[in-house]
Amino acid sequence: MKSVQWIFVPILVVASSLTLLYPNFAERELELAVRKEFKQLPEETRKELLTGFAERWKADYNPKGDWQIEPDPNIFPDQDYYLVKGRFITSAKINQLSQENQELILEPKNKLRPTWVEEYIFGGRPLAIRLGLDLQGGMRVVLKGDFDDYTSKLKDSYTKEIEELTRKKDDHSLSEKERKEAQDKLKEIESYFELTPSRKLAELEKAKLIIDNRLTNQNLTEPQVRIQKDQDSIEVSLPGVSNSSQILDIIRNTETVEYRLREPSDSNGNSRGIYHDAIELEEMKLMNDGRREETEIVRFQNIVKQKLGKDEQDRFLEAMEKKYNIPEKYKLYVKWSRANNPKASLLPREFVVLERAISLDGKDMRNARESYDQNRLSYYVSFSLTSQGAEKFFDITSKNVGRQLAIVWGDKVISDPVIRSPIAGGNAQIDGEFGQKEATDLANVISEGALPIPLNVLEMRFIGPTLGIESIEVGLKAVLLGFALVIIFMLIIYRLSGLVADIALLVNVIVLMALLSLMGFTLTLPGFAGIILTVGMAVDANVIIYERIKEELAAGKHVSAAVAQGFENAFWTIMDSNVTTLISGILMIKLGNGPIKGFAITLCWGIITSLFTSLFLSRMIMDLLVNKLGVRKLQIGFKKLESKNV
Amino acid sequence: MFDFIKYKYVSITFSTILIAVGFGVTFGKYGGFATSLDFDGGLRAVVEFPENVERKNLEEYFSSKNLEAVLVLMDKDKNDYQIDIGLGSVDQIKQLYVERKGKDSLEAKQASAIDALIGLLQEDFKLEKKKILSANQVGSVVGAELTSTGISLLSLTLFFIMIYLSFRFQFKFALGAILALIHDLVITIAFIGFFQIKPSVPIIAALLTLLGYSINDTIVVFDRIRENAGNLRDAFSQIINISINQTLSRTFNTSVATLISVVAIIIGGAVELYDFAYVLTFGIILGTFSSVFIAAPLVDIYDGLSKRWKRS
Numbered sequence: 001m002k003s004v005q006w007i008f009v010p011i012l013v014v015a016s017s018l019t020l021l022y023p024n025f026a027e028r029e030l031e032l033a034v035r036k037e038f039k040q041l042p043e044e045t046r047k048e049l050l051t052g053f054a055e056r057w058k059a060d061y062n063p064k065g066d067w068q069i070e071p072d073p074n075i076f077p078d079q080d081y082y083l084v085k086g087r088f089i090t091s092a093k094i095n096q097l098s099q100e101n102q103e104l105i106l107e108p109k110n111k112l113r114p115t116w117v118e119e120y121i122f123g124g125r126p127l128a129i130r131l132g133l134d135l136q137g138g139m140r141v142v143l144k145g146d147f148d149d150y151t152s153k154l155k156d157s158y159t160k161e162i163e164e165l166t167r168k169k170d171d172h173s174l175s176e177k178e179r180k181e182a183q184d185k186l187k188e189i190e191s192y193f194e195l196t197p198s199r200k201l202a203e204l205e206k207a208k209l210i211i212d213n214r215l216t217n218q219n220l221t222e223p224q225v226r227i228q229k230d231q232d233s234i235e236v237s238l239p240g241v242s243n244s245s246q247i248l249d250i251i252r253n254t255e256t257v258e259y260r261l262r263e264p265s266d267s268n269g270n271s272r273g274i275y276h277d278a279i280e281l282e283e284m285k286l287m288n289d290g291r292r293e294e295t296e297i298v299r300f301q302n303i304v305k306q307k308l309g310k311d312e313q314d315r316f317l318e319a320m321e322k323k324y325n326i327p328e329k330y331k332l333y334v335k336w337s338r339a340n341n342p343k344a345s346l347l348p349r350e351f352v353v354l355e356r357a358i359s360l361d362g363k364d365m366r367n368a369r370e371s372y373d374q375n376r377l378s379y380y381v382s383f384s385l386t387s388q389g390a391e392k393f394f395d396i397t398s399k400n401v402g403r404q405l406a407i408v409w410g411d412k413v414i415s416d417p418v419i420r421s422p423i424a425g426g427n428a429q430i431d432g433e434f435g436q437k438e439a440t441d442l443a444n445v446i447s448e449g450a451l452p453i454p455l456n457v458l459e460m461r462f463i464g465p466t467l468g469i470e471s472i473e474v475g476l477k478a479v480l481l482g483f484a485l486v487i488i489f490m491l492i493i494y495r496l497s498g499l500v501a502d503i504a505l506l507v508n509v510i511v512l513m514a515l516l517s518l519m520g521f522t523l524t525l526p527g528f529a530g531i532i533l534t535v536g537m538a539v540d541a542n543v544i545i546y547e548r549i550k551e552e553l554a555a556g557k558h559v560s561a562a563v564a565q566g567f568e569n570a571f572w573t574i575m576d577s578n579v580t581t582l583i584s585g586i587l588m589i590k591l592g593n594g595p596i597k598g599f600a601i602t603l604c605w606g607i608i609t610s611l612f613t614s615l616f617l618s619r620m621i622m623d624l625l626v627n628k629l630g631v632r633k634l635q636i637g638f639k640k641l642e643s644k645n646v
Numbered sequence: 647m648f649d650f651i652k653y654k655y656v657s658i659t660f661s662t663i664l665i666a667v668g669f670g671v672t673f674g675k676y677g678g679f680a681t682s683l684d685f686d687g688g689l690r691a692v693v694e695f696p697e698n699v700e701r702k703n704l705e706e707y708f709s710s711k712n713l714e715a716v717l718v719l720m721d722k723d724k725n726d727y728q729i730d731i732g733l734g735s736v737d738q739i740k741q742l743y744v745e746r747k748g749k750d751s752l753e754a755k756q757a758s759a760i761d762a763l764i765g766l767l768q769e770d771f772k773l774e775k776k777k778i779l780s781a782n783q784v785g786s787v788v789g790a791e792l793t794s795t796g797i798s799l800l801s802l803t804l805f806f807i808m809i810y811l812s813f814r815f816q817f818k819f820a821l822g823a824i825l826a827l828i829h830d831l832v833i834t835i836a837f838i839g840f841f842q843i844k845p846s847v848p849i850i851a852a853l854l855t856l857l858g859y860s861i862n863d864t865i866v867v868f869d870r871i872r873e874n875a876g877n878l879r880d881a882f883s884q885i886i887n888i889s890i891n892q893t894l895s896r897t898f899n900t901s902v903a904t905l906i907s908v909v910a911i912i913i914g915g916a917v918e919l920y921d922f923a924y925v926l927t928f929g930i931i932l933g934t935f936s937s938v939f940i941a942a943p944l945v946d947i948y949d950g951l952s953k954r955w956k957r958s
Contacts, residue, residue: 134847458782478914482907489903526851529922533855536904537862540896543903544866547896569873576814577865580823581858583810584803588854591799595847599854 007624010617014507017514023115023128024517030089031081032069032097033109038076041103050074053101061097062086081111091239092136099137129517131239132524132598133224135475138239141248143455145204145232150453151193158189159329160357165189200232203452208234211251213448233458239522248457255410256450257442259360261396262404262416263330263353272404275326275353296320300334300348310411320351331356333406335413338433346433352413354406359396364389368446370439373431379439382429383446390426398422407432409442475528482532483509486539494546497634500621501542504613508538512609516602526599534606537578541614545570549634559634560626567619574614578607647891651883654943661829661940668836681732682844683716683784689731689739689760691781694724695771701727707770713738726779731763739763759783804828807861815872818948823864826941830860834929841924848922856929859904863937867893871942882949886942894938901934 038046054073062069067086071077089112098107114124133140168174168182204227211234215223224237236251263273271277279296286295293299303312317332326332334348368383385393396405397419406416407430414432430442487505490498512534516523549566557565585607588600625631650657672679683690695704701717704727708715716730731739736759743762746769747754757765760781767773804824811820834856843849870889880888908930911923 474914474917475911475919478911478919479907481914482910485906485910486903489906493899525848525919525922526854528919529848529851529855529926532907532926533858535907536859536900539903540862540866540900543896543899547893547899551892573866573869576869577862580807580810580861580865583806584857584861587799587803587806591802592795595850596795596799596854599851603854603858 006620010507010620013511013612017511019117019121020127020514020518021510022117023126024513025087026115027085027087028089028115029113030084030094031111031113032084032094033081033106033111034077034104035106036080038104045103046076049101049104050076053104056100060100061093081109090136091131095137095239127517129513130520130522132522132527133237133239134525135523136239138237139247140235140237141251142228142231142233142235142458143252144458145200145207145234145453146456147195147200147203147232147453150203151195154193156356157358157361158192160355162186162189163357201227201229204229204232204234206449206452207455210448210451211236214250214253214444215247231458234455252451252455252457254451254454255445256408257362257365257446258358258408259393259396260331260333260354260357260406260408261359261400262406263355264403273353275324275330275332276351278324279320279351279353297334297348297351304348313411326353329356330354333408333411333413335406335416337414346438348412352406352416354408354413359405360385360389360392362446362450364392365446368443370434370436370443372436376431378431379434379436380429380431381434381439381443381446382427383443385426385428387426390424393426393428394422394424409445414442475525479528479532483535486535490539490542494542495634496625496631497542497546497549497622500618500625501539501546503621504542504618505535505538507617508606508609508613509535511612512602512606515605515609521601522598523602524595524598526595527602530599530602530606533603534610537581537607538610538614541570541574541578541610542618544573545614545618553634559632563622563626563634567615567622571615574611578611582607647887649887650890650938651887651943651946654939654946657935657939657943661833661936664833665836668833668840672836672839672842676839676842679839680842680844681734682846683730683732684847685845686733687784688733689729689736689763689782690784691729691760691763691767692726692779693729693767693771693773694726694777694779695773697725699725699771704729711738711742711766729763730784739766742766800831803857811865811868815868818945818952819868819872821948822941822945823861823868825944826864826936827857827860829940830856830929830933830936833932834925837928837932838925843921843925846921848919849925852922852925852929855926856933859930860933860936863897863900863933864941866896867937867942868945871945883946886946890938890942897934897938901930905930 038049041049051074057069057073061067067084067089070083070085073082094110094112095107098105098110112126112128114126118125118127165182165186169179169186171179174182208225208227212223212225215225215236215238224235226235226237227233228235238247263275265271265273272280283295283297286292300313300316303316317334320326321332324332330353333352333354335350335352336346337349338344338346339349364386365383366386368381370379370381372378373380401419401421404416404418406413408414414434415430417431432438432442434442483505487502490501490505492498494501509531512531521527545566548569549562552562552565552569553559582604585600585604588596589604592600626634681688701719704715704717708717713735714732715735716732718728718730719726739759739762740757743757743765744754746766747757753765754762760783764778764781768775768778804827807827808820808824811823831853834853837843838845838849867890870893871886874885874889874892875882905927908923908926911919912927
């Protein structure tokens with residue numbers, strides 16, 4: 001390591017680290033997205049909201065006035081965002097801005113413009129160090145799986161098979177073997193409804209995956225989704241989320257997409273089914289009497305318009321099922337569509353009676369995509385089927401030509417085309433009266449899959465962004481203070497060598513932070529703890545080295561030899577102590593989660609960087625000082641230890 | 647040169663007393679460790695109080711009812727407070743509610759703890775229902791997670807460290823290091839109980855930091871012993887003694903440097919991290935103590951014992 005060229009290695013490392021860290025301290029631009037709906041608010045409310053925003057901007061968000069905002073917060077911007085320029089625009093601050101001005105600012109659309117480093121080197125990937133929930137504020141929800149509901153739905157999807165198998169089982173014209181088979185199969189199906197812990201876990205895993213996807217699609221910064229096995233629940237951490245109810249709805253959305261056959265029409269194909277016709281007749285009567293308001297469909301529409309909730313809708317439908325004596329085999333649904341005008345709102349327009357058995361469900365579909373149909377001026381959703389799904393679909397469509405196959409999205413029938421011919425090939429599409437958003441939503445539901453189990457909120461907590469900002473500021477101050485004191489301490493005790501150690505320490509922290517931001521690590525309080533320990537260990541390595549050099553000097557060695565020998569002697573000590581710590585760190589990463597993991601990741605990378613700085617960088621600088629720059633005296637400690645052989 | 651080995655039994659006795667006192671006070675005086683919502687679960691409500699209600703008023707209110715509640719101001723403008731009530735006070739809340747409503751009232755009988763809390767708050771502060779922004783029975787999120795992974799994690803870590811040290815050193819060193827590590831953890835946990843520090847995520851971080859620091863510290867001393875064992879012809883206990891003394895200034899300087907950065911947290915006023923800093927400060931002093939007075943002496947004791955076994 002005597003060669004001077006090697007000095008380029010640490011210089012290069014530091015330079016690239018600083019480049020990586022650049023977004024953290026550079027002046028940045030933030031597009032603070034404003035809500036489109038804001039303009040529709042009454043004049044007075046708008047004014048009030050804007051003044052509130054302007055006041056808080058001056059007093060809370062930007063008290064020192066070192067950020068600029070365009071246009072003035074008192075004015076609603078012409079473009080769809082306010083442009084904020086300044087240094088240290090942290091996610092905590094952005095959260096605070098959006099949360100305290102929810103009616104003005106649309107949080108998911110906020111955009112921190114990439115700096116040149118992010119833009120040109122990393123293709124737009126954000127590099128700034130991310131902050132965890134405890135540091136930037138946000139929300140945490142624990143959701144418990146409702147397995148009762150899950151089983152009842154599962155039973156629905158097997159209705160047809162169970163019916164058939166029961167018939168076979170009791171059919172004495174069949175051979176003993178066939179009946180036995182049917183019975184076994186029946187038992188097998190029944191076993192599906194028993195939920196073992198491992199089954200539950202598997203369903204939770206699926207739910208977790210879907211939640212993960214949904215949250216990622218919402219452009220949320222950093223959702224963390226974890227399963228809590230012993231509580232049958234899923235924990236979701238959402239740093240920086242303010243609009244909790246909307247997010248919660250997205251997470252808990254159990255909407256499914258299913259195909260169900262409509263009740264059969266009569267043999268001439270003139271009716272649309274007995275039960276459907278019965279309802280229709282009743283409705284027509286009321287209409288003809290001029291009692292439109294009393295028709296069931298208008299009453300149902302009112303429930304929807306008044307937002308009385310799904311339970312109310314379900315109750316209404318159940319009552320109707322009773323009234324019209326709809327047998328267990330069928331279930332009453334409502335078809336939603338727009339009135340002739342494509343801009344009209346989607347509303348329930350017609351009652352339809354579908355088979356309770358599900359013909360094809362979301363599990364059989366995949367890769368959905370929305371597209372625009374030029375001819376019909378509306379959107380449709382195309383998708384492909386799994387091989388099993390394709391088989392089922394072909395089977396259903398070939399057996400039921402002429403019947404209507406309804407597509408049920410959530411609890412809405414969105415389209416019920418007549419099957420004209422068997423459909424093979426595993427590709428299909430859904431035409432409904434879709435706007436773009438609905439088509440996208442439907443495509444998402446198909447692609448992501450539906451949540452397998454309904455989830456109830458078990459616990460919800462918020463960490464206000466202000467709390468986060470304070471923790472960061474104070475925490476950072478404390479860490480910096482500690483850092484400064486350590487640096488002074490090292491200078492006092494080890495003088496010139498202390499300076500070398502301090503440089504190594506600084507480089508260590510810079511490289512560590514750069515690594516963490518490169519990996520997209522989320523910094524939390526335990527992470528902070530890991531960094532503090534790293535600083536301690538980095539100092540320790542240098543102390544060990546210097547104490548060894550001191551001993552060599554005391555034994556009368558030449559400075560150059562003493563330095564070389566000191567590093568040599570210290571090498572294995574440092575290795576051993578760091579490797580043991582590394583072992584515990586790696587185990588913590590592997591086994592622990594949450595706080596333990598965050599701590600361990602910083603610790604492990606900290607060990608690696610501190611090995612680099614203490615064994616490589618320090619040594620290089622010391623070599624440089626002693627061998628090239630001709631330093632002849634190294635004062636370590638307070639005793640004068642001068643080399644005797646100079 | 648100070649003779650550390652000579653006083654090994656003194657230091658071990660001292661440690662044992664420390665542990666006994668720590669746990670004695672924890673369980674004798676306080677009946678266990680402090681509870682915290684993160685670890686044990688409890689009740690949590692977020693409430694918008696009228697403007698004239700301040701933190702002081704709330705604190706008085708809860709202490710007058712003998713309820714242990716942690717208050718966090720969530721939103722200054724709206725005067726929103728988050729109220730955390732640990733499991734320890736849940737029964738008390740129910741009792742208060744029953745007293746208020748009368749023993750035979752159906753309302754009181756059917757009320758869950760969270761209903762009782764809301765009921766009391768609504769009446770006493772004359773709140774409308776919508777001012778209770780949220781109220782939940784909170785499960786033990788962190789606690790459940792950590793107890794399940796914590797023990798297996800710790801034993802595995804110790805196991806692997808033992809293998810590494812047996813391989814790099816000898817079994818007796820591995821044993822000494824592990825025992826010293828357990829010693830540090832046990833005393834620190836006793837300390838947490840003694841001062842009734844509320845278990846929390848930062849406390850876990852502190853314990854982990856301590857684990858890392860303590861291993862590090864012990865290995866440095868052991869490394870020196872190993873090195874000297876090859877060079878010197880002295881008795882083993884003498885070698886240990888010399889080694890400890892040789893590494894003493896390193897041990898001291900490192901401890902001071904690390905302590906400085908931890909103490910800075912307390913001086914710097916990071917209130918959120920106070921408990922973390924206290925535990926670490928204690929832990930670092932302890933870790934330093936154990937690497938000098940416990941780890942190496944234990945190796946010496948084991949060495950002596952194994953020699954005696956061999957002879958007999």
